[in-house]
Amino acid sequence: MESVNRYDMILFCLQLGVMLSTALGCGRIMQRFHQPRVLGELIGGILLGPTLFGALAPGLHGGLFPPAGSTVVLREGVIRIGMLFFMFVAGLEVQLTQARRLGPSIALTSGFAIAVPFALGYGMVLLFPGLWGAPVLAHRQILALCIATALSISALPVIGRILMDLGLMNREVGLVVMTAATINDLLSWSVFALVLGTLVPGASWISVAVRVGTVVCVVLFVLGPGRWLGASLMRRMHAPLLWPSGFVGIIAVMVLVSAACAEGIGVHAVFGPFLVGMALGRGLQGEAQQRAHEVISQFALSFFAPLYFVSVGLNANFAADCDLVLVVLVLLVACVGKVLGGGLGARLGGMTGREALAVGFGLNARGAMDMILASVALEYGIIDRRIFVALIIMALVTSMISGPAMQMLLPNRGQERQSETNAALLQSERERC
Numbered sequence: 555m556e557s558v559n560r561y562d563m564i565l566f567c568l569q570l571g572v573m574l575s576t577a578l579g580c581g582r583i584m585q586r587f588h589q590p591r592v593l594g595e596l597i598g599g600i601l602l603g604p605t606l607f608g609a610l611a612p613g614l615h616g617g618l619f620p621p622a623g624s625t626v627v628l629r630e631g632v633i634r635i636g637m638l639f640f641m642f643v644a645g646l647e648v649q650l651t652q653a654r655r656l657g658p659s660i661a662l663t664s665g666f667a668i669a670v671p672f673a674l675g676y677g678m679v680l681l682f683p684g685l686w687g688a689p690v691l692a693h694r695q696i697l698a699l700c701i702a703t704a705l706s707i708s709a710l711p712v713i714g715r716i717l718m719d720l721g722l723m724n725r726e727v728g729l730v731v732m733t734a735a736t737i738n739d740l741l742s743w744s745v746f747a748l749v750l751g752t753l754v755p756g757a758s759w760i761s762v763a764v765r766v767g768t769v770v771c772v773v774l775f776v777l778g779p780g781r782w783l784g785a786s787l788m789r790r791m792h793a794p795l796l797w798p799s800g801f802v803g804i805i806a807v808m809v810l811v812s813a814a815c816a817e818g819i820g821v822h823a824v825f826g827p828f829l830v831g832m833a834l835g836r837g838l839q840g841e842a843q844q845r846a847h848e849v850i851s852q853f854a855l856s857f858f859a860p861l862y863f864v865s866v867g868l869n870a871n872f873a874a875d876c877d878l879v880l881v882v883l884v885l886l887v888a889c890v891g892k893v894l895g896g897g898l899g900a901r902l903g904g905m906t907g908r909e910a911l912a913v914g915f916g917l918n919a920r921g922a923m924d925m926i927l928a929s930v931a932l933e934y935g936i937i938d939r940r941i942f943v944a945l946i947i948m949a950l951v952t953s954m955i956s957g958p959a960m961q962m963l964l965p966n967r968g969q970e971r972q973s974e975t976n977a978a979l980l981q982s983e984r985e986r987c
Contacts, residue, residue, distance in 0.1 A: 562624040569619065569629055570861065573868070576602055577860030588719060590712045592922045593953055595860050596946070599867020609873070619868065633865045634823075636858030637926060638813050641824040642805070643854045644710060644923070645831020659726075659903025663896055664734035667917050668706045668741055670895030674887050675702035685880050689937055699749050700936045704928065704945055705888045707742045708735035709921030709953060716919065716957040720964070727909055727964070730900060731916040739923060744773055746927060747816075747825045753934055768819050776829045784833035802850055805834075822930050859922075866925050866946065875939040876947075884944040885951055892918040892952075912963040919956035924949035 576598040584594030601607060608615040620626065679698035683690045689697050713735050714723070722728035748766055812826030897914030901907065928945040931937045937945070 559624075562628070565618070565620075566625045566628045569625060570632070572618065573599075573602065573861055573864045574857070577864045581860065588957065589954060590715050590921060592712065592859070592863055592925075593950060595863035596867050596925065596950060599864040600870075600872055601867075602864065603868040603870060603872075604874070605867075605870070605872040608871075629865075633862050635810075636854070636862045637824060637929075638809050638827045639806075639850075639854040640859045640862060640922070641926070642809050642827035642831040643851050643859075645828040646834065646851070659730055659900060659905065660733050660737075662903040663730055663899035663913060663917075664737040666899030666902075667708070667734055667892060667896035667914075668738045670898070671705040671888065671891030672702040674891040675705035678883065678887050682883070685877075685883065687938060687940060689935075689941065693753075693936065696749055696752060696936060699745065700927075700931050701884075701941075703742050703746045703749065704920075704924055704931075705884075705891055706738060706745075707920060707923050707927060708738050708892070708917045709919045709923045709949070710735050710739055712919045712921035712953050713916055713956070716916065716960065719957065720960060722960070722964070727905075727912055727916070730903075730905070731913050734896065734899075734913075735917055738917070740773075743825065743828065744769060746930075747822065749936075750822050750930070750934060753936070772819070772829065776833050780829075780833040787834070802853070805850055808834075822934075824926065824930065863922065863925065866929060870939060870943055870946065872943055872947075875943045877940045877944065880940060881944045881947050885948045888920070888948050888952060889918060889955075908963045912960045915956050915959035915963070918959075919953045920949040921953040922949075 577595040580594035580598035580601070581591035582594070584591055584597070602619070604615070676698045679686060679690065679694070679701050683694065686697060710732070713731060717723045717728040717731065723732070747769055751766070751769070808830050809827045812830045813823035814826070816826030816829075817823050893911070893914035895914070896917040897910045900910035900913040905913065925946060928937070928942050928949070931945075932939070932942045
């Protein structure tokens with residue numbers, strides 16, 4: 555038994571080392587092409603998975619990544635924990651205070667950007683049931699809600715990176731896109747949490763209603779007193795703890811406990827850390843808090859997140875499970891729904907045609923958030939691997955076209971705003987001297 559354990563540990567460490575090095579290398583390559591790292595990490599998983607590595611060297615692939623055994627359990631445990639920490643960091647990025655300063659443009663953009671793709675996604679499942687295979691026969695309404703939610707989500711971290719690269723983060727277009735994406739993600743994840751709640755064994759309409767009420771109360775608590783309590787907690791923890799190490803330890807406890815509580819009320823574990831991140835985001839003010847935020851974010855984004863996103867590609871055979879008709883349909887409906895919905899809302903909110911279209915393309919990036927949703931839906935048996943691959947490809951393609959489309963629609967905005975920023979910094983340095 556001891557020799558087996560030693561072998562399993564060696565294989566486990568080799569798996570993580572290969573996965574992490576592949577993720578870092580592919581992520582770096584994508585950065586050189588001005589694309590988010592998560593796209594490279596996903597591509598790295600495809601390279602390591604059965605699609606390429608498994609097809610070219612099946613014996614070596616099977617030896618390094620066996621389909622079952624102790625190493626699979628160990629690897630999946632690390633990956634699940636990584637998903638929790640990534641969702642906590644994603645929650646930290648949600649800045650709900652911005653919504654107070656924004657007017658009709660934000661309300662219309664966020665409303666249309668979630669309503670139009672949601673309606674198209676829901677209708678797509680009901681109108682073309684033959685494309686979805688066994689899942690539509692098992693739970694048609696739940697599948698329709700899941701696909702509608704997947705098409706409604708925007709990838710907040712990916713969008714933020716794109717806006718920073720283009721110099722639009724602090725401009726009207728960037729502010730509208732980021733705030734609308736925040737609202738979209740919050741509503742979409744809430745809907746998805748309720749969908750998962752209906753799959754709990756023995757669930758009745760009464761239990762589902764109670765679960766819906768519980769989730770609504772939790773969300774309202776986070777948006778209200780929870781955020782104030784989060785800020786107060788940050789201030790109280792600063793004195794007795796050694797920062798940032800003490801902060802990281804406390805956050806780890808809160809992430810794990812909140813994940814357990816989320817599972818306890820009948821929603822997926824990722825919902826808990828996401829809400830905790832939203833609540834604590836307001837309290838991360840000042841140099842010490844920002845330094846602690848940087849530590850936990852860098853660890854989650856540099857270690858846990860790459861492993862998780864490589865595993866997404868590692869677990870899917872994009873050659874055997876790819877249904878081209880389904881992929882094209884999902885991608886087309888996703889792009890039309892989000893670009894049309896977000897663009898229409900921004901146009902009605904007073905933006906010019908090019909700016910409104912740029913907002914629509916900005917919100918169209920699905921990225922990491924859609925990948926997580928697809929993975930969870932596959933885990934719960936809502937979708938099969940054909941649908942999973944279609945959603946992953948959709949998330950990949952929409953994230954890749956978002957930045958170039960915004961650049962084309964706003965060709966000089968990035969350069970102008972970068973010049974303005976450089977001028978402001980130069981003026982500040984002169985005044986300081």
